[in-house]
Structure formats: structure tokens, C-alpha cells
Amino acid sequence: MDCPKISIITPVFNGAKTISDTLASVSMQSYKNIEHIIVDGLSTDKTIDIVKKYENKNMKIISEPDSGVYDALNKGVKLASGDIIGILHSDDLYADKDVVSKISEHFSDISTDGVYTDLVYVQKKDTNKIFRHWESCDFCPDLLKKGWMPPHPTVFLRKSIYEKLGDFDTSYKIAADYDFMLRIFSTGANLKYLHFISYKMRAGGMTNRSISNIICKSRENLRTFKKYNIGSFSALFYKNFSKVEQFF
Numbered sequence: 001m002d003c004p005k006i007s008i009i010t011p012v013f014n015g016a017k018t019i020s021d022t023l024a025s026v027s028m029q030s031y032k033n034i035e036h037i038i039v040d041g042l043s044t045d046k047t048i049d050i051v052k053k054y055e056n057k058n059m060k061i062i063s064e065p066d067s068g069v070y071d072a073l074n075k076g077v078k079l080a081s082g083d084i085i086g087i088l089h090s091d092d093l094y095a096d097k098d099v100v101s102k103i104s105e106h107f108s109d110i111s112t113d114g115v116y117t118d119l120v121y122v123q124k125k126d127t128n129k130i131f132r133h134w135e136s137c138d139f140c141p142d143l144l145k146k147g148w149m150p151p152h153p154t155v156f157l158r159k160s161i162y163e164k165l166g167d168f169d170t171s172y173k174i175a176a177d178y179d180f181m182l183r184i185f186s187t188g189a190n191l192k193y194l195h196f197i198s199y200k201m202r203a204g205g206m207t208n209r210s211i212s213n214i215i216c217k218s219r220e221n222l223r224t225f226k227k228y229n230i231g232s233f234s235a236l237f238y239k240n241f242s243k244v245e246q247f248f
Contacts, residue, residue: 004107005033006100006156007082011072013041015090016050018202021127023054025093031101034058035082039072041065047090070168070176077162083107086156091202093127095120099198103156106192113189114157116150117198124202131203138193144185144230147221152177154199161189174213175220182228 008026012019026036038051040063048063055061060079066072069089077085084107088094106115121132136150137143165183168176184191 002108003033004084004104005035005082006031006084006086006104007035007037007076007080007159008086008088008100009037009039009073009076009080010088010090011039011041011069011076012043012047012090013066013072014043014045014047016043016045016047018091019047019050020054021093022088022090023051026088027054027056028097029094029100030097031104034100035060035080037076037079038062039066039076039079041068041072067170068173070170070172074167074170077159077167080159083159084156085159085162087153088199089153089201091204092153093200095197095200102194102196103198106194107156107158109192111190112192113161114155114184114191115194116156116191117154117194117196119151119154119199119201120197121203122200124204127200127202133197135195136193139185139191141185144182144228147225149178149181150191150193151199152181153201155181155191157184157191172220172224174217175224178221179224179227182224182230186228 010022026034036059038059038061040048040051040061042063042065051061062075062079066075073087084104086103094100103115106112116136118136119134120130121134123129123131134151161184165180165187169179170176172179
């Protein structure tokens with residue numbers, strides 16, 4: 001697989017304020033064998049009008065009601081024809097034009113099921129202003145007991161892994177990505193850590209948008225800890241406390 005097709009899924013709902021940056025970030029990639037899948041939840045703003053300005057033969061666009069971001073991601077995975085799948089949310093963008101190219105190189109090793117990298121949080125209006133740096137690390141099983149996970153948006157996986165492990169669990173409102181990552185690691189999938197920043201995430205994401213969302217996330221995390229038998233409140237404490245150093 002010298003130049004595998006890479007499918008990038010962008011779930012969106014009413015993302016007109018930021019979707020142009022996301023679309024441009026994909027279109028400027030130096031790696032050309034990219035399929036960009038836009039899964040729109042029937043936006044009521046100008047999202048689809050903006051998407052259509054970028055439309056090309058390597059894009060798939062659907063616009064229909066869904067039950068949230070994880071439902072949209074599941075639809076995107078089913079539509080993907082690439083050998084490898086990545087996720088780029090509609091608020092976000094890649095750190096530079098060579099991100100996908102650098103990612104693709106590591107899939108030449110057939111033992112690699114997926115890769116993940118580092119992520120930075122940036123200001124809403126100025127994506128060059130970084131205020132938080134999520135630096136990951138190589139995986140070891142003991143990390144799971146501390147609530148560890150790699151930055152999910154940076155993860156690229158072979159499509160065969162999705163086919164093996166199934167969909168995102170839409171009974172979770174906020175933590176289905178964490179549940180999915182624990183499913184991956186608990187099955188012994190081989191994910192490689194690449195120590196570079198690939199992803200810029202805008203401030204103001206769903207998880208920390210309100211107190212109710214933070215409470216919901218904590219409850220869902222506890223549910224997931226129990227499901228995979230990796231701890232309880234101690235893991236939740238480690239998971240939240242470990243984020244403090246990302247601001248320094």
C-alpha cells in the first residue's frame with residue numbers, strides 16, 4: 001500500500017462560522033489520495049452552501065437528520081471507501097499541509113492498526129494562538145487505570161479496525177469516543193504514537209461547553225470505567241487532574 005486512500009470524516013451541524021477553515025485544511029494537504037466525507041445533520045445555516053463551494057470528485061456529502069455527532073461519525077465510517085479513516089471536526093483544522101502525508105507513511109508497516117499524535121487547543125478567532133497543548137505518549141496498559149486516552153481527533157485507524165470493533169455507542173452523549181478508544185486498546189490493537197502536533201482544536205467544544213455537559217461527561221466516564229473494569233473515582237480524578245499540565 002504505497003499510497004493508500006485515506007478517508008477523513010467531518011461531522012457538522014450549523015458550522016457555517018468555521019467549516020471553511022476545516023475544508024481548506026483538507027484541500028491544501030500535500031497528500032492527494034484523500035476522500036473527504038461531510039456528514040451534515042441538516043443544518044439550518046449556510047453550512048451546505050459553503051461545503052458546495054469546495055465540492056470536488058473526492059468528496060462525499062450527505063445532509064440529513066441525525067441523533068448527534070457519534071451517529072454522524074457512524075454514518076461517515078459506513079460511507080468511507082478509504083483503507084484508513086481519520087476524523088476532522090467542523091470547528092478544527094490540521095496543523096499544517098503535510099499532516100496526512102506524515103500519517104500515511106506509518107501505515108506501510110502492516111502491523112500498525114492505527115496512529116495518534118499530539119493536539120493543541122487554539123483561540124476561536126485566531127487559530128495561531130495556542131493556549132493548551134495535549135502531548136500524548138506511548139501506550140501502556142497501566143495508563144488506562146489513570147483515565148488516559150490519546151487525543152481522539154488525532155487518531156487514524158485502518159477501516160478494518162472499525163469493521164472489527166463496531167460503531168461508536170450512541171447511548172453516550174459525550175464520551176462515546178472514550179468508550180471506543182478503550183474498546184480498541186482492550187482488544188490489543190497496535191496503535192503507534194507519533195510525537196508531533198497534527199491537529200488544532202478550537203476552544204469551546206461540546207464537552208466543556210456547560211456545567212451540565214461536564215457532569216454528563218463525568219457520569220459517562222464512570223460508566224465506561226465500570227464497563228472495562230479499569231477503576232472508578234480514582235481514574236476519574238487522574239483523568240481530569242492530568243489535564244492541568246496541558247496549560248503550562
